[in-house]
Amino acid sequence: MTAEQQAIFQAILASQDYFLLWGPPGTGKTSVMLKHLVGHWMDHSKDTILLLAYTNRAVDEICESIEAYAPEMRNRYIRIGSRYSTSPAYQGRLLSILSQRIDTRKELKALISGHRIVVATVASIIGRPELFLLKAFDRVVIDEASQILEPMLVGLLPNSNTSC
Amino acid sequence: MDRRPCGSILSSEKQERFEILSHLTIVDNRAGADEAIIRFARSEQTNPLANFPHGGYRGVVPFVNEEQSPLRNQLFKCSIIELSASTVTVSLRSRQFNDQIFQDYTWWNLEHDLMDNSFTAQYRGLYDLASSSTHKRRLLLGVTAPAMPLELSPKQ
Numbered sequence: 373m374t375a376e377q378q379a380i381f382q383a384i385l386a387s388q389d390y391f392l393l394w395g396p397p398g399t400g401k402t403s404v405m406l407k408h409l410v411g412h413w414m415d416h417s418k419d420t421i422l423l424l425a426y427t428n429r430a431v432d433e434i435c436e437s438i439e440a441y442a443p444e445m446r447n448r449y450i451r452i453g454s455r456y457s458t459s460p461a462y463q464g465r466l467l468s469i470l471s472q473r474i475d476t477r478k479e480l481k482a483l484i485s486g487h488r489i490v491v492a493t494v495a496s497i498i499g500r501p502e503l504f505l506l507k508a509f510d511r512v513v514i515d516e517a518s519q520i521l522e523p524m525l526v527g528l529l530p531n532s533n534t535s536c
Numbered sequence: 537m538d539r540r541p542c543g544s545i546l547s548s549e550k551q552e553r554f555e556i557l558s559h560l561t562i563v564d565n566r567a568g569a570d571e572a573i574i575r576f577a578r579s580e581q582t583n584p585l586a587n588f589p590h591g592g593y594r595g596v597v598p599f600v601n602e603e604q605s606p607l608r609n610q611l612f613k614c615s616i617i618e619l620s621a622s623t624v625t626v627s628l629r630s631r632q633f634n635d636q637i638f639q640d641y642t643w644w645n646l647e648h649d650l651m652d653n654s655f656t657a658q659y660r661g662l663y664d665l666a667s668s669s670t671h672k673r674r675l676l677l678g679v680t681a682p683a684m685p686l687e688l689s690p691k692q
Contacts, residue, residue, distance in 0.1 A: 388682070389682035390675070390682050391682075454615070454627060455571075456573075456615065456627040457627070498657045498661070499657070501660070521658065523657075523658035523661040524658065524661050525661075525676075526661055526665040526676050527658075527660060527661025527662065527663075527664040527665060528661070529672075529676055530664055530665060530668035530669075530673075530676070531664075
């Protein structure tokens with residue numbers, strides 16, 4: 373990270389309520405900042421993390437970024453969404469694929485609670501409010517937030533402790 | 537003053553802005569399947585340069601004539617899952633148990649969707665905000681400033 377990115381990174385970690393990060397395309401909001409934030413929270417806390425974006429393509433980029441942090445990250449997140457909207461590279465992390473061999477609710481619950489990171493589009497999460505009954509999130513990061521209507525955001529954000 | 541019917545103006549404006557894939561015909565209808573999918577064939581009237589990338593949210597509506605506004609018909613929300621020079625395949629947001637409408641119309645239009653969520657989902661979001669704690673509400677509405685770490689606070 374550059375010195376400026378380091379300073380922003382530290383500021384985000386220190387923020388207690390929410391942090392708004394704005395930057396032009398290509399400045400590293402997802403590929404640098406989100407990658408290191410998720411990596412840091414995974415390495416230094418037990419927080420559960422919800423990563424959201426407006427489009428499926430941006431969610432693919434989030435998957436790419438967190439997998440680039442460390443090879444083991446590949447198995448540490450669940451993606452929620454449709455097979456058709458997900459890049460083939462990340463379809464193996466879809467909840468619908470991971471749960472194919474699950475027969476009981478107990479196993480499904482264990483699968484969801486066994487993963488600290490959930491990645492999805494806002495539309496996918498809004499369509500599955502039951503997820504919040506099964507899992508509480510300590511942190512939520514919303515990429516492409518300016519494209520999302522306010523009623524969607526204000527409905528999601530009260531479900532987490534810290535937002536970015 | 538342009539005296540063309542509203543639907544016609546909208547349609548031609550969308551054509552000029554490459555924002556509509558018009559005059560599509562259904563070649564494979566699996567709207568009633570678990571994974572509701574419809575494959576359309578492009579026609580000679582379909583603009584080959586229309587800007588429709590893979591993914592993202594779209595709406596598909598039956599095309600009756602140039603005069604009719606899209607709002608006069610049922611709109612199906614969908615995502616594009618495959619694009620080729622001859623066909624467009626979409627995944628419908630909701631499975632359709634009654635797919636008669638797909639047999640009733642010959643031509644279909646695919647447009648960009650500006651509303652990615654239903655009003656019900658948005659009301660639910662507002663309800664969740666209203667149900668949250670006073671502190672959360674004040675924070676999210678910008679009434680209370682977010683807590684700032686000491687080292688980042690503006691110098692007194």
